[in-house]
Amino acid sequence: MSTPICLSGLHCYPVKSLRGVAVDRSSVDGFGLVHDRRWMVVDRDGGFLSQRELPRMTLIGVEVESDGLLLTAPDMPSLRVGRPTFAAPRIEVEVWQDRLEGCLVEQRADAWLSRFLGVECRLVYMMDDVKRQVDQRYAEPGHLTAFSDGFPLLLASEASLEELNSRLESPLSMARFRPNLVVSGTQPYAEDQWSRIRIGTMELRLVKPCSRCSITSVDPATGVRGAEPLASLAAYRRRGKQVYFGQNLIYDHPGELGVGMSVEILEYRDEQ
Template sequence: MYCLSELVIYPVKSTQGITLTSSQVVDSGLWGDRRYTLINPVGEIITGRTHPQITLIAGKQLDDSRWRFSHPTMKTDLLLDKASFFDVYTDIVVWEDAVKAQFTAETANLWFSQIAGEDVKLVHFGDASRRFTHRKPDVPVGFADGYPFLLTTESSLSELNRTCTQSIKMAQFRPNLVICGNHAFEEDKWKRIRIGSVLFENVKPCIRCIFTTLNPQTAERIPKGEPLKTLGKFRLLEDKGITFGINLVALNKGTIQVGDDVEILEYQEAHSYVDRR
């Protein structure tokens, strides 16, 4: 039997994940997931790919509108209250998508700028913000790379670690949903699944980048370019890239929780991979 073993949100894009026992599924993702991002002075997003130090920022939800953020190098935490934001927006770019993002607070800008080592601003995906996925143009998405949900499985991570020279943690792949009980990379064949009462559809494999080579505890690069080096030997999708996990959209709303059964409703033909290990 397949089961949901982990639920994770990332309130600010590229910061540490928050593990939950239950979460509300909405059209644009898990509630609270990647509703904030950092931008540079010209409106480009700042991520852990170029600023690994921000991946050590930890968040804690205090209530529906307030978050507390901390970082190992900062003497004081940041308290962020959405209720205090001004209704002022700026134009930013998220992976070639033009998005209107809401300014937050100058105290947040200063706090995050100290960590980033340059002038950055924290912006919010506010009520006036709009963005949609490319393959499903009627499906909204916040500041996630491309799709509202990323699913990975414990067995696929185990298969990677079977031949990888380094011990790889699931946190390096930054999933929202982690499934247990399946065979390795069986998720490639899942077209539609149900978790609890919520239906999800597999849109595409998730193409992985250098972000996965960051140690989630230290923000340092993992030796030998892992896990990309090993994944490249057996998870290289021709003309696309190296894959691990699948991008999903939700077909309805509802609450899901760790321990929920996962039912495979429809299968599809999986992409073909050559194992060169």
Template sequence: MSGSSAAWGGFGLLPPLPQSRAAWLGAAGALALAALLGAAAWRWAGRRAGGSRLRRVGTVAGVFVYPVKSCRGVALQRAQATPMGLRSGDMRDRFWLFIKEDGHMVTARQEPRLVLIAVNCENGYLTLNAPEMKELCVPLKLSGTNPVYNCRLFGMDIQGRDCGDDAAQWITTFLNAQSYRLVHFEPPMVTRKSRDIFTTFRSTDEIAYPDCSPVLVISEASLEDLNSKMEKKVQMMNFRPNIVVTGCSAFEEDSWNKIKIGNVELKGTMACPRCILTTVDPETGIIDRKEPLETLKSYRLCDPSERQLYKSSPLFGWYYGVDKTGTLQVGDPVYKIVH
């Protein structure tokens, strides 16, 4: 053994590696370090929001608005987040509503075939298309002479301007039902306050015709978890979310509290208690009345301490209010704001 080798052995160290092997290990180490740092960078954004750290929790996989309550959603690439929910130009979330002649709302709970109506907003018109029906075109800017109705949603009053006799005839013919009318919420009208429905919301959370919240967020993993427990799978559209998130674990959206997407900041308010509308098949318009509610009830009921809020409804998805308006889009990272 040479003197140099003895010196290495005396200190309990390995002798120097051949240069090629040392270079190989060095490169491997650098790659491992880069991967480690890359993973860390993916989870933690190297910036702060109002003195808070941002931790990446997922990616936006889908953005949706539902211009006419209970009709099909419209998939968007990008949307503005407003205090009243998402919008894209004239396409606003649940700004149109079907009502009975006495003003009470009509939804897919009573008329499940409403989910078959495809909606769009273009060239100054709201367009509705349904099986075996001629396209209906309703002007976005209605005449001031059209009557304004007091509409009734979940025991609360809100106004809506009538969209005319053609729209009323169209929906009545399609549903083969009693006389219904289509109304539009116009900006000067008084909004509904989410806080008047559930006290968990803030005074700044306001809506037109959604059930109670400006924004609903659901993760793809939550749907996969539910479908793993069901014989007949359901679609994300059964649950009508505004923002779908991928890259997180099931029901992780329940715990985010505050999130940042693009330059938008959202504040979690409460879980979404699910109702019989989720049992309407979005492809056929047939109401099942059992699934997926029964499966959800087997493992997604609230803690007994929250029964006053949620009663016996199973929970799926999370309601958010808009803390900071801005723009978000498909592919945006979703960050949890960590204080």
């Protein structure tokens, strides 16, 4: 009898490129997991900042509170910041090729982040009335995401990580890949062949493999960048100039996800 496939991990990243939060259950709204990447750190021109340029961002812890966030970092006082109101000022921000509005949070949050990261920056929030369309090569009009790189959800499997770690001198944690959904009970990279799945009452579509960048080479515990896992992935997970790990997902209707829910494969990709 085969092992049932289930949702073994659920992770939210409230502030883009800062440390994630493991949760047991989460509602899924029009942007992705509730709170996921609704905040973002930007430079003076509104361009997003990430661990690609500032690996130290991985050292900032984030906790979602009822009215905002609690930020923590080594050798820094903890900082509570409130969620802005609709009356708060907005600026134009940029995430890759998308330009949209971000709501300024608090000047003291800007000062705290600038001090720790060593660069002038600001914290912004995406209000509910901001609509950021998912790339229409992969999704119909009306599919939205927040400040993610491009899709509302990212899935990876435990088996794929185990297979990758078998090639490495030192095993890596799933935190390197920053997925929202982690599944167990599969063969390595089985998720590459899935097209449509059901978890609980939600049907989700796997629309694009996730190309990986230098963020995966940053140790989440230290903020130090290394060669892995990109060097090993390049040996067997390369397509063109990119290497891939995990799958991007979209969905038609909000719902709720919880660790332990079964994962049903509804449809497989056509052979390529």
